[in-house]
Every structure is written in structure tokens, then in C-alpha cells.
Amino acid sequence: MANEQETYKYLPAKLAQKLQVAGISVRKPMAGMRQSQHRSDSLGASVEFAEYREYHPGDPLKRIDWSVYARTDRYVIREAFKEVSARCFVLLDVSRSMDFSHSGPMTKLDYAKYLAAAMMFVMVNQNDSAALITFDNDMKEYFEPTTTPMGLKPALQHLEEAEAAGAGNIEAALHKTAELVSGRSFIVIISDFLQSSEEVLRGFHHLHHDGMDVTVFHIMDPSELTLPMSGLTELKDMESDEKLTVDIEEVRDMYVMQVNRHIEYLQKNCMNMQMDYLFSDTNKPVHELILQRSF
Amino acid sequence: MGFGFPIFLWFLPLAGLPVIFHLMMRRRQKRMEFPSVMFFLKADPRMHSKRRIRELLLLLTRILIILVLLLTLARPSLKSVPGIGGQLAVAIVVDNSASMDGQGDRNHTKLELAVIAARDLVDALGEDSRGAIIPLVPDKAIDVPLELSGDKDRLKDFIDRVRRTEARAEPANAFARIRSVFDDAPDGMGRAVHVFTDLHQAAWDHAGYDHNIFDEQIDVVFHRLESPERTGANATIESIKAPQQLMLPGHTYDIEVTIANNSENSAEVRINYEDSLGATSSERVPLEAGTSELMRYPFTPDEPGAHWMMIGIEGDAFRSDNRAGIGFICKTGAEVHFAGERPEYGLFPQAISPTGTGRYTSLRPIYKDTHEMMNFANEDAGRPAMIVSTWRRLGEFTEEQTRTLQNYLHDGGRLFVVPSVEAYTTSPPAPPDWIGASPLQYRSPGELVVAHILDSESDIWQGLRDDDGNVALRYFLMDRFSELEVDEESYNLLAGIGRRRPILARRNFGEGRIFVSGMAFDRDWTAFATDPSGIMVVMLHNIAIAGTSVIRGPExxxxxxxxxxxxxxxxxxxxxxxxxxxxxxxxxxxxxxxxxxxxxxxxxxxxxxxxxxxxxxAAPEEAMQKYVEGEKLPFLGDTPHHIAHLSPSRDFRRSLERHFVGLSLFLPLALLLVALWALEGWLATTHKKRSRKIAHGNTDLIEKEPAAAERRKSA
Structure with a gap:
């Protein structure tokens, strides 16, 4: 597998090596088909205690909890949660705004691709399944969940070909994802979230309502945070083509304030919905961000 | 508005530089793609328009900074003349008219105060300024050149030369000289006019100009000298007149002098007389308030040439209207041309000159044939005092002679037409129509006929009046005569048997006179001719030379x-x-x-x-105590000017300093410049300071969003 990994641009061996120690756990019960390490709502064989129930004739005798019988003189069966695998859907924003790099080492899209590849690798590596969905204002590409590294190949190859284009609509993409994904799954959203925070949150609510475990990776170029440019500049919106002439020094503080509010708002609401929210600029190494989610 | 260094105004177009830079910066502004402008618009939906407004404000402020900077360097003042440090051409006008000889304060006349003030003004002039001294009344008796000079000592010397005159000021003349001075001033030099005057009505209270005298903005300041009320009586010489006639040696002429008391007090003044013959006299003359006195001074020139007479008044309160002079040119002699032979005129030629040479009377009879008459053309030297002709010979003049005769009369000549002594034997011939008179039939009634004087006011009786002015001759007797038929509208009847039977008449012809007589001046015609009192001699002399001059035009x-x-x-x-x-x-x-x-x-x-x-x-109106009140002079029309009270010397110096310094706008403009600079700095950098620090990673400055910053820092 290591040899094969060398061939993927966004999953280099060095990164895969660092991710060997990473493990992703989910907060909510999953609805996986295979036995694995994630708790599910159904009961089964595992070490994680769920409940005691009365013995019914026909139950295997070996399941009677004799220690309880010794204390209470009752036959009870010890039940445990079933541990299943998780289905991870990585949603990658490939809208036009992601193709931006000013202060960072790479574009947001490149960074997001590394992150998506890493997430899929880690999930598959821990016997979960991973799928890839790219979107801008709609779902663009969908790669079925796979549990093997070989199965990731189409998705990883697609990452190398995918280009940023079109205006983004995160809310619409999330609604579509919620309709597509059945059962409780692990949703990873990687985007710059350059959309009204209320609209984004409507999409989050849909996923939350469907019982999805959601992790949000908010990616921005460092320059988007501090506007290190200077002088009179005509800015052209990469998605809407709207132009705005500003004196950077003049508007910087107001801009930064608005960006921070946006981030703060998303973070706060993600916490309210028990979603993991991780913010990063493109300077941060991808494996560190993954490890941040791991622990 | 004046400027100390107007050269900086040439740089005012530099105020357009910010506009150029602005346009250049717009062309050079950076363009970049940015993920989203939503945060900018979220921060301020009107950011774009606000930025444009601030940009325009900044541009405007920068333009104003350059403008105000240049104006400040140009050292503006609110006066219309440049202040200290500027170049200024100042016309210093000193009123030297007669009224300025009046008392100004206890110790000085107004002219003396004006001179002191003018010297102060010269002292107050800036080093680069130049002055010109202009006496209000042109005075050729003093040497004050019409020039601009920067030499203060020289200017003050000119001021000291200004003396009182007896003249009325003609401001138009003075302003013409001022313009001449300013025309010679270098371009770019400021101009100012300072007039030291009492603003006498005679000079200033009449319409002079109805437009601005100067093409440019010139500071015109009148320093008014106050005129204390004069209490004493004032006498003035209203007129001095010599008889308008040919002046000849040996003849006596009465010079008439009118002395008037135009004040409200009675006066007793002394009239002093002096003439070119060395004669002097002095007499006291009482004059009631508002009355005048006609005085006659006989003058008999002893020889040809120029003669003069001066009259002066002493003992009144104002001296500059107390003198008058009169001059006359006494001719060597004059000819009286007789047409024809001497016998035709009886005693007439003898009355003109007893010796026939002009001795004693300066009139010399010349006899000419009719065809030789009127050959003097238009030369003054050959023009006779009078032409005498008989009625018959007058009709013999050719057309050309008649035309010359008419021209001679037009120019002031005299024609006397008389009957020939022998005329009674023939019928009188018809004279030319243009004469307007003709004799009727000669008569010799055998008894003396009385001819009365019909016009006793005529100047031919000059010298024949008694002390009451009445003509001593009331009538004369005639043996022979011819009544005259005259055009009553043009002829004035001097003597006649009655008003309807004239014997002697006169008419004016142009500037000259025509006398016509129905009586010859000979003993066979009238006893009047042999009257031992010489009445006829005086009358004929008056006819020959009284009235108008024989020389063309007034002398x-x-x-x-x-x-x-x-x-x-x-x-x-x-x-x-x-x-x-x-x-x-x-x-x-x-x-x-x-x-x-x-x-x-x-x-x-x-x-x-x-x-x-x-x-x-002397100009009598200058004695009136009437001065222009108010703040505007009718004479100057629309020319901007300012009337200032001439204060005592020390205050005047201070006011001059203030005037020349003006209200400097340097400090207010400098403060405005600083304020504009501060505004420009605020507009340009207020938002940038914080932004720059944020750009360098110090996001703690974003006070409203500390949590996000903290979180990212920890991340």
C-alpha cells in the first residue's frame, strides 16, 4: 500500500506515515454494517455494557451473568452495544473561491485536497469506510464508500484532477448530502465557508437533524485573516465577479472583525449541535490538524 | 487684498497636482482576485461610496493645502496695497491751494500740517517703495519734478518746497499727473494715492468723473485736515479790469478793482496799490458785511511796452485771496486811415493828432486814395486803429476792398463814416447796403440846431464825465448836418435832434464797430469842433481806441x-x-x-x-469756509477711495504703519494650513494605523472579537 500511496499527489507517503498513529472517533452511534470500533444503537457483542434484561428460555446459558444471580438470586442477561464500522463521507468544497493563495504555501483547495485524502486514509486505515463528495453549488462528484485503500484510488485520482470552478452554495450541497446519505454516518465538511453563516448553519442543522456526526474543517488562507496587502486595491470576487475598490489599510480592521465574527458564529453553533469545528489556515500541517481531531 | 510676495501666486496652478496624482494613482491601483468581498460589504454596505467621498475629501484637502500654502507664502494682507516687504508706488499729493493757508491748529496753517504729515508718510514707506510728490495746484515757481523716487531725503526736500498758492485746486489736473507717474512705475509694483487736503468744496464738491479713474485697483486715501471756524472778516478782490481798448502811451486808463467783503463781519481793510511806473498808494476802506466796493485807479503809461499793476489787501482774516495783478501791453502808436484827402475831413485829423505825427496822442493820421485803402491785409502791424471815410468814398470801394474792410471790422476794427466837409454842395451818395445807415439830404437851416446826447452810457464819453458819472456834454450845436436813416435794430443812437432824427450812431460789426455821422467835424458844420474844452478830441479818441482792441482777439x-x-x-x-x-x-x-x-x-x-x-x-472762492462732509467725494465718482481724519502727528504715524502693514492674513492662513494638514493626516492615516498593526499579526487590537483571536492563537 505504501508503494501505491506514493503515486497519489495528495496522499504522499510521508503524510501517510504520520497518519499511521491517527485515529478518528465519532461522538454519535453509527449504523455500520461491519464489526468495528464505533458504537452503534443496536446491541451486540462487545465489551461496552448496555443493560441487563431478564433471562428468557432459549437464551444461551453462557450469557447469564452469574455474579448477579449470586447476589440477587435472579437470572439476568448482560447486554452490550454492538460496535460497528463508521461510514465517513468527506465533503470537499471545490468552488472558485477555494482556488486562492496569497500568504499560504498552497491554495485552499490544495490544502483541502490533502486534508480530504488524509481523512479518507485514516478512516480506511481504522477499518471504516470512506467516501468522497465534491461540491460547489451542487454535488459534483460522488465516490462510493470504500473500506480498502485500493478502493480509495478513484477518489484520490479525482482529487488530482479536480479544479475549482463555479460559485459555491454550501447550504444546497449539504441538503443534497443529507438526502443522499442514509443511516447515521460520519460527515466531514472541508470548505472556506464563504457564504452567509445563517445559510451554512441551515445545512448543518439538516445533517444534525438526521443524526449525522459532523466534523467541520474551516480552511482559510492566512491573508484572508489579516489582509496583509496594502494600498488602494481593486478586489474582484472570485465567485460573483463583483468588484470593490478599497484602501486596504483603511478597511482592514473592519474586515478582520467581520471574518472573526463569522468564524466565531460558526464555531459557537457547531458546538451547540455537538459538531467538531476545526479552523485552520493553510500554513498549518495537515497531519497536525488530523491529529487535533484525533485526540 | 494685497500681496507681499505675489510671485508665489504664479505657482497656484500647482494646486492641480493632487488631481493629477489622484488620477495617476487610480491608473496604478492594484487589482487582485479575492475569494469573497462579502466581509467588506458586511462591514459597511456603503463602503464604496464612503471611500469615494473620503477620497474626494482628501483630494480637496490636499488641493486646499497647496493653495493655502502658496497664499501664505505670498503674504497677503487685507489692504489693497502691498504691505511691508512689497513694492509700492505712492503718489503723495499735497493740497497747496489757497484755502490751505487757513489756520490748521494753533501754531500751524493747514498746509504746514499737510507738509508734516506728508514727511511722516515718506518715513513710513517701505524700503522697496517709491514716492512722487505732487502739489495739487501745479506750481511752476517751485521745482518739484514729476518722478518716482526711492530717496526719502529727496522726497522730503520736494515736500519742503511746496508753498502756499492763491489758486483754486483743479483735481483733474492732479489726477492726470498721478496717472502719468503710475504709468512710469514698474509693472508689478503696487500703487497708492495719499492726498493731504482740507477737502474744500471749490475743488472737490462737483462731479469730476463718472467712472473709475484708474484701470486697476489703487488705494486712494484722503487725509482730511480739519478747518477751524474763522471768526474775522475777510475781504477779497473780486475783479480787476482794464478798459478793453488799444493801450497807447500818454493816454489815461481807469483800472477798475472790485473789493468785496464776503464774510459776516464788517471790515476795515487797507488797499495797497503799486504799478510798473513805481507809483504806490495805500488807503483804508471800510467794508460792511456782504458788500463790495468798486475802486478806480487811473493809469497813464508813459512809454510803449508791458505795464502792470498790483492790488493788495491788508487787515483781514484770510490772506490768500488778497492779491490781484493786471498787465497790459502798451503799443508804440496806431494809425488812423483817412480815405481821400485831408481837407475832406476838416478838423477831424487835427483832433486825432494835432501835430499830424502821432506825438502826444500816439495816433497818426494817414491819407490814402480810395484805391490804396485796405491794403494792410491781415497783418496786425499794418492794421489801423480806425478807418475814416466819407459817405461818398465809401461807395467807391471795390468789392475786394469792401471784403477786406468787413474782415477788419469783424476782427475788432473801427470804421467812422462822416460827410465830406464840402458835402453840403452835393446830394449825399447812397452808401453800401451792409452799412445799414445812410444820410438824408444835407441841410443848412441858417440857424443853429441842437443835437442832444441820446446815450450817455456809451464809452465814447469816457473821460467826459463828472464825479457823479454824468456826461459833461449834454448837447451840441450844428450849422449844417444831415439826419441819418439807420437800421434801428442794429444801430445805437448816440446823438440826434431827437430820437427820430439821429446825427451820430454806432453799431457793432463782428468784434468791431461802425460809427456813422451826419455831421462833419469842422467849424462850418458845428461849434462843437472848436470847443476849447477839447470835448471833440476826447470823443474822437474814444471812438478810435475805446471798446475793443484793434488787434485781432483779446490782448x-x-x-x-x-x-x-x-x-x-x-x-x-x-x-x-x-x-x-x-x-x-x-x-x-x-x-x-x-x-x-x-x-x-x-x-x-x-x-x-x-x-x-x-x-x-487770487481765487476768491477759496476764501469760503465750505468743505466736503461725509465719506465720499462727488468729484471721484466711482473711483474707490477712503477719507481719513488726519490725526495728530504721533497717531498719524501709527495709523500709517497700520495702513502699510495692513491686516496681515499670514497668521490666520498659517493656522488654517496647520488645520488642513491635520485634517489631511486624519483622513489619510486614522484607519491605517490600526490596520497596519493587525496586518502584522497583532490581532489583539480587535477588541470586539477577542475570543476568535485567542482561539486562533491557541490553535
Whole structure:
């Protein structure tokens, strides 16, 4: 597998090596088909205690909890949660705004691709399944969940070909994802979230309502945070083509304030919905961000 | 508004530089793609328009900074003249008219105060300024050149030369000289006019200009000298007149002088007389308030040439209207041309000149054949004092002779038409129609017929009046005569048997006179001719020389001091004035300049080959105590000017300093410049300071969003 990994641009061996120690756990019960390490709502064989129930004739005798019988003189069966695998859907924003790099080492899209590849690798590596969905204002590409590294190949190859284009609509993409994904799954959203925070949150609510475990990776170029440019500049919106002439020094503080509010708002609401929210600029190494989610 | 360094105003177009830079910066502004502009618009939906407004404000502020900076460097002042440090051409006008001889304060006349103030003004001039001293009344008796000078000592010397005159000021003349001075001033030099005057009504209270005298903005300041009320009586010489007639040696002429008391107090003044013959007299004359006195001074020139007479008044409260002079040119002699032979005129020629040579009377009879008459053309030298003709010979004149005769009369000549002594034997011939008179049938009734004097006011009776002015001759007797038929509208009847039967009559013909007689002046015709009292001699002399001059045009010009002498006939030639008595003058005025004389006296005025006597009296209106009140002078019309009270010397110096410094706008403009600079700095950098620190990673400055910053820092 290591040899094969060398061939993927966004999953280099060095990164895969660092991710060997990473493990992703989910907060909510999953609805996986295979036995694995994630708790599910159904009961089964595992070490994680769920409940005691009365013995019914026909139950295997070996399941009677004799220690309880010794204390209470009752036959009870010890039940445990079933541990299943998780289905991870990585949603990658490939809208036009992601193709931006000013202060960072790479574009947001490149960074997001590394992150998506890493997430899929880690999930598959821990016997979960991973799928890839790219979107801008709609779902663009969908790669079925796979549990093997070989199965990731189409998705990883697609990452190398995918280009940023079109205006983004995160809310619409999330609604579509919620309709597509059945059962409780692990949703990873990687985007710059350059959309009204209320609209984004409507999409989050849909996923939350469907019982999805959601992790949000908010990616921005460092320059988007501090506007290190200077002088009179005509800015052209990469998605809407709207132009705005500003004196950077003049508007910087107001801009930064608005960006921070946006981030703060998303973070706060993600916490309210028990979603993991991780913010990063493109300077941060991808494996560190993954490890941040791991622990 | 004046400027100390107006050169900086040339740089005002530099104020357009910010606009150019602005446009250049717009062209050079960066363009970049940015993920989203939503945060900018979220921060301020009107950011774009606000930025444009601030940009325009910044541009405007920068333009204003350059403008105000240049204006500040130009050292503006609110005065219309440049302040200290600027160049200024100042016309300093000192009113030297007669009224300025009045008392100004206890110890000085107004003119003396004006001189002191003018010297102060010269001292107050800036180092780069220049001045010109302009006496309000042109005074050729003092040497004050019409020039701009930066030498203060020289200017003060000119001021000290200004003396009182007896003239009325002609401000138009002074302002013409001011313009001439300013025309010579270098370009770029400021201009100002300072007039030290009492603003006498005679000079200033009449419409002079109805437009701005100057093409440019010039500071015109009148420093008014106050005129304390004069209490004493004032007498003035209203007029001095010599008889308008040919002046000949040996003849006596009455010079009439009118002395008036135009004050409200009675006066007793002394009248002093002096003439060119060395005669002097002095007499006390009482004058009631508001009355005048006519005084006659007989004058008998003893020889040909220029003669003069000066009259002066002593003992009144104002001295600058107390003198008058009169001059006259006494001819060597004059001819009386008789048409025909001497016997035709009886005793007439003998009455004109007993010796026949002109001795004693300066009139010399000349007898000419009819065809030789009128050959003097238009030359003054050959023109006779009078032409005498008989009725018959008058009809024998050719057309050309008649035309010459008419021209001679038009120019002031005299024609006397009488019957020939022998005429009673023939019927009187019909004279030419243009004469307007003709004799009827000669009569010799055998008894004496009385002819009465019909016009006792005529000047032919001059010298024949008693002390009451009545003509001593009331009638005369005639043996022979011819009544005259005259055009009653044109002829004045001098004597006759009755008003309907005239014997002697006169009419004016142009400037000249025509006398017609129905009586010959001989013993066979009238006893009047042999009257031992010499009445006929006097009358005929008066007819020959009284009234108008035989020389074309007036010979004696009378003006008030300061009055421009105009109406002198002749070609475009310079005029020279020499003094007989009065200011010592020998000055030539170029052609086109109307001369004037500043003081009373008698002068000779030469133009071409003609010489006139010029009689100058003090300007009587200057004695009136009437001055222009208010803040505007009618004379100046729309010319901006300012009237300031001339304060005592020390205060005046201070006010001059304030005037020349003006209200400097340097400090206010400098403060405005600082304020603009601060505004520009605020507009340009207020938002940038915080932004720059944020750009360098110090996001703690974003006070409202500490949590996000903290979180990212920890991340």
C-alpha cells in the first residue's frame, strides 16, 4: 500500500506515515454494517455494557451473568452495544473561491485536497469506510464508500484532477448530502465557508437533524485573516465577479472583525449541535490538524 | 487684498497636482482576485461610496493645502496695497491751494500740517517703495519734478518746497499727473494715492468723473485736515479790469478793482496799490458785511511796452485771496486811415493828432486814395486803429476792398463814416447796403440846431464825465448836418435832434464797430469842433481806441490763480509765460497743455508771434469756509477711495504703519494650513494605523472579537 500511496499527489507517503498513529472517533452511534470500533444503537457483542434484561428460555446459558444471580438470586442477561464500522463521507468544497493563495504555501483547495485524502486514509486505515463528495453549488462528484485503500484510488485520482470552478452554495450541497446519505454516518465538511453563516448553519442543522456526526474543517488562507496587502486595491470576487475598490489599510480592521465574527458564529453553533469545528489556515500541517481531531 | 510676495501666486496652478496624482494613482491601483468581498460589504454596505467621498475629501484637502500654502507664502494682507516687504508706488499729493493757508491748529496753517504729515508718510514707506510728490495746484515757481523716487531725503526736500498758492485746486489736473507717474512705475509694483487736503468744496464738491479713474485697483486715501471756524472778516478782490481798448502811451486808463467783503463781519481793510511806473498808494476802506466796493485807479503809461499793476489787501482774516495783478501791453502808436484827402475831413485829423505825427496822442493820421485803402491785409502791424471815410468814398470801394474792410471790422476794427466837409454842395451818395445807415439830404437851416446826447452810457464819453458819472456834454450845436436813416435794430443812437432824427450812431460789426455821422467835424458844420474844452478830441479818441482792441482777439487775458488758460487762438504751438510782477516765472508749456499760474500777478503770455498780457487774481472762492462732509467725494465718482481724519502727528504715524502693514492674513492662513494638514493626516492615516498593526499579526487590537483571536492563537 505504501508503494501505491506514493503515486497519489495528495496522499504522499510521508503524510501517510504520520497518519499511521491517527485515529478518528465519532461522538454519535453509527449504523455500520461491519464489526468495528464505533458504537452503534443496536446491541451486540462487545465489551461496552448496555443493560441487563431478564433471562428468557432459549437464551444461551453462557450469557447469564452469574455474579448477579449470586447476589440477587435472579437470572439476568448482560447486554452490550454492538460496535460497528463508521461510514465517513468527506465533503470537499471545490468552488472558485477555494482556488486562492496569497500568504499560504498552497491554495485552499490544495490544502483541502490533502486534508480530504488524509481523512479518507485514516478512516480506511481504522477499518471504516470512506467516501468522497465534491461540491460547489451542487454535488459534483460522488465516490462510493470504500473500506480498502485500493478502493480509495478513484477518489484520490479525482482529487488530482479536480479544479475549482463555479460559485459555491454550501447550504444546497449539504441538503443534497443529507438526502443522499442514509443511516447515521460520519460527515466531514472541508470548505472556506464563504457564504452567509445563517445559510451554512441551515445545512448543518439538516445533517444534525438526521443524526449525522459532523466534523467541520474551516480552511482559510492566512491573508484572508489579516489582509496583509496594502494600498488602494481593486478586489474582484472570485465567485460573483463583483468588484470593490478599497484602501486596504483603511478597511482592514473592519474586515478582520467581520471574518472573526463569522468564524466565531460558526464555531459557537457547531458546538451547540455537538459538531467538531476545526479552523485552520493553510500554513498549518495537515497531519497536525488530523491529529487535533484525533485526540 | 494685497500681496507681499505675489510671485508665489504664479505657482497656484500647482494646486492641480493632487488631481493629477489622484488620477495617476487610480491608473496604478492594484487589482487582485479575492475569494469573497462579502466581509467588506458586511462591514459597511456603503463602503464604496464612503471611500469615494473620503477620497474626494482628501483630494480637496490636499488641493486646499497647496493653495493655502502658496497664499501664505505670498503674504497677503487685507489692504489693497502691498504691505511691508512689497513694492509700492505712492503718489503723495499735497493740497497747496489757497484755502490751505487757513489756520490748521494753533501754531500751524493747514498746509504746514499737510507738509508734516506728508514727511511722516515718506518715513513710513517701505524700503522697496517709491514716492512722487505732487502739489495739487501745479506750481511752476517751485521745482518739484514729476518722478518716482526711492530717496526719502529727496522726497522730503520736494515736500519742503511746496508753498502756499492763491489758486483754486483743479483735481483733474492732479489726477492726470498721478496717472502719468503710475504709468512710469514698474509693472508689478503696487500703487497708492495719499492726498493731504482740507477737502474744500471749490475743488472737490462737483462731479469730476463718472467712472473709475484708474484701470486697476489703487488705494486712494484722503487725509482730511480739519478747518477751524474763522471768526474775522475777510475781504477779497473780486475783479480787476482794464478798459478793453488799444493801450497807447500818454493816454489815461481807469483800472477798475472790485473789493468785496464776503464774510459776516464788517471790515476795515487797507488797499495797497503799486504799478510798473513805481507809483504806490495805500488807503483804508471800510467794508460792511456782504458788500463790495468798486475802486478806480487811473493809469497813464508813459512809454510803449508791458505795464502792470498790483492790488493788495491788508487787515483781514484770510490772506490768500488778497492779491490781484493786471498787465497790459502798451503799443508804440496806431494809425488812423483817412480815405481821400485831408481837407475832406476838416478838423477831424487835427483832433486825432494835432501835430499830424502821432506825438502826444500816439495816433497818426494817414491819407490814402480810395484805391490804396485796405491794403494792410491781415497783418496786425499794418492794421489801423480806425478807418475814416466819407459817405461818398465809401461807395467807391471795390468789392475786394469792401471784403477786406468787413474782415477788419469783424476782427475788432473801427470804421467812422462822416460827410465830406464840402458835402453840403452835393446830394449825399447812397452808401453800401451792409452799412445799414445812410444820410438824408444835407441841410443848412441858417440857424443853429441842437443835437442832444441820446446815450450817455456809451464809452465814447469816457473821460467826459463828472464825479457823479454824468456826461459833461449834454448837447451840441450844428450849422449844417444831415439826419441819418439807420437800421434801428442794429444801430445805437448816440446823438440826434431827437430820437427820430439821429446825427451820430454806432453799431457793432463782428468784434468791431461802425460809427456813422451826419455831421462833419469842422467849424462850418458845428461849434462843437472848436470847443476849447477839447470835448471833440476826447470823443474822437474814444471812438478810435475805446471798446475793443484793434488787434485781432483779446490782448489782455484775465484769470483766477490756478484757472487753466484756454481759448488762445493760433496754431498748435508751445506757450511761454514770463512774469511782470508776481511769481518769477519763465516757463514754457508744451503744445496741448493748458497753462495755469498759481499766484496772483501780471504776466506776459507768448504764443507764436503773439504776446498777451495775463492778469491773474487770487481765487476768491477759496476764501469760503465750505468743505466736503461725509465719506465720499462727488468729484471721484466711482473711483474707490477712503477719507481719513488726519490725526495728530504721533497717531498719524501709527495709523500709517497700520495702513502699510495692513491686516496681515499670514497668521490666520498659517493656522488654517496647520488645520488642513491635520485634517489631511486624519483622513489619510486614522484607519491605517490600526490596520497596519493587525496586518502584522497583532490581532489583539480587535477588541470586539477577542475570543476568535485567542482561539486562533491557541490553535
Amino acid at each position: 489782455n487775458i484775465g484769470v483766477a490763480a490756478g484757472e487753466e488758460i484756454g481759448g488762445i487762438a493760433g496754431p498748435h504751438e508751445p506757450i511761454r509765460i514770463d512774469s511782470l510782477i508776481g511769481d518769477t516765472l519763465n516757463v514754457t508749456f508744451p503744445p496741448g497743455i493748458r497753462p495755469s499760474v498759481a499766484r496772483a500777478g501780471a504776466y506776459l503770455l507768448h504764443k507764436g508771434d503773439r504776446t498777451y498780457s495775463l492778469s491773474v487774481r
